Amino acid sequence: EVQLVESGGGLVQPGGSLRLSCAASGFTFSSYGINWVRQAPGKGLEWVSYISSGGANIYYADSVKGRFTISRDNAKNSLYLQMNGLRAGDTAVYYCARDKGVEGYYFDYWGQGSLVTVSS
C-alpha cells in the first residue's frame, strides 16, 4: 500500500524557518517525482514545488521561489521542504503528493498533510 506521511509542521514566527519531511513507503520511491502542494485554511489547493525521481529537475511556484528548497534522499525514502523567510501567507496544510509518472504532472497519492502556522 502506497503511503506518504508528512511531519515537521508547527507554529513559527514570521521570518522564521521550518523543515517539513515526507516519509514514503509501499512503492519504489526512487522511481517517482514528488510534489509539495499546500492548502490555506478554508481555501483551495496551490502547487508549491516538484522534484524529479533522481533530483535533477526541480521547480517552484513563484510564490515560494528563493525562500523554499525541495530535496529528497532516495536511500531513506524521504522528501523534504526547507522553508525560510516564512510569511503569514504561507500558513497552510502542506501535502506531499506523488507524481503519477505519466506526461502531465498528476498527483495520484497524497499524504494526510502537515499544518504550518506562521504567526507572532
Next chain:
Amino acid sequence: QSALTQPPSASGSPGQSVSISCTGTSSDVGAYSHVSWYQQHPGKAPKLMIYAVNKRPSGVPDRFSGSKSGNTASLTVSGLQAEDEAHYYCSSYAGIKNLVVFGGGTKLTVL
C-alpha cells in the same frame, strides 16, 4: 485569485448528472491536454479522479468523466450519489515556469 476559474458551487439530486466547468487560458488548459480533477472530502486529502482530460485512475467509478474544449475543461458526474458530495478542484499543466495551476474549487452538493 486562482489561475483557473471554477464556479464556487454546483448541485444536483441523487441520480441526476451535474457538470463543473474549469476555465483557463491559452497558456494552460488551452495549450495542453494535461487537465486533471481532484475530489476532496472535508478534513481529507484530495483524491485524483480524472487525469489527461478524460482518463480515470483505477478504482474511480465510470460515473465520473472529463472533457475539454478550447480553454475550458469540464467534469461530469452522472448518477449522483450522496458520497459524491465534496469539493472538486481542476488542475492543468502550465508550462515549465509555473508547472501546475489549480482552480479555486467547486463545492458539489447532493440535494
